[in-house]
Amino acid sequence: xxxxxxxxxxxxxKQPQWEKRIDExxxxxxxxxxxxxxxEAWFERGQVVKYSLAYMNPRVCAVDNGRVxxxxxxxxxxxxxxxxxxEHLRFSGYEQLVNRFEREVRELWRLEDEEDGQxxx
Numbered sequence: 864x865x866x867x868x869x870x871x872x873x874x875x876x877k878q879p880q881w882e883k884r885i886d887e888x889x890x891x892x893x894x895x896x897x898x899x900x901x902x903e904a905w906f907e908r909g910q911v912v913k914y915s916l917a918y919m920n921p922r923v924c925a926v927d928n929g930r931v932x933x934x935x936x937x938x939x940x941x942x943x944x945x946x947x948x949x950e951h952l953r954f955s956g957y958e959q960l961v962n963r964f965e966r967e968v969r970e971l972w973r974l975e976d977e978e979d980g981q982x983x984x
Contacts, residue, residue, distance in 0.1 A: 880907060881905040881906065881907050881912055882907070883903065884905070885904035886903050887901070887903075888900070888901045894976070897920065898918070898920035899918075899929075900918055900919075900968070901917045902914075902915070902961070913936060914934070914935060914957060914960075915935040915937070916933060916935070916960070916961065917930055917932070917934075917935075918930070918931045918933065918971065919933075926946070927944060927946075931945070932944065932945055932968060932971060934952065941953070
């Protein structure tokens with residue numbers, strides 16, 4: 864019996880040694896009350912190996928758990944989420960992706976503000 868348990872234990876896949884170094888969630892207020900900005904990133908040997916960036920606002924998007932915009936590499940595929948649609952993404956580095964995400968979120972907020980008649984230009 865002990866031998867069987869040992870062989871079953873030895874056949875398990877070894878879990879990757881990823882370290883979650885970024886885990887930030889911001890709950891927005893004001894005009895964006897109820898919206899969430901989220902960033903998560905896992906590292907291995909100094910490199911980002913898994914990530915998730917999301918802007919969620921159920922008042923703007925009723926599908927995909929309210930995800931208005933997001934980027935992640937779940938299922939080993941880099942992809943972009945936008946208003947319930949998903950598309951593959953050419954990944955050129957995590958920092959560049961974060962910069963792109965931040966630019967797109969600012970543009971989405973500008974458009975939301977215009978629709979609300981509260982432009983801050």
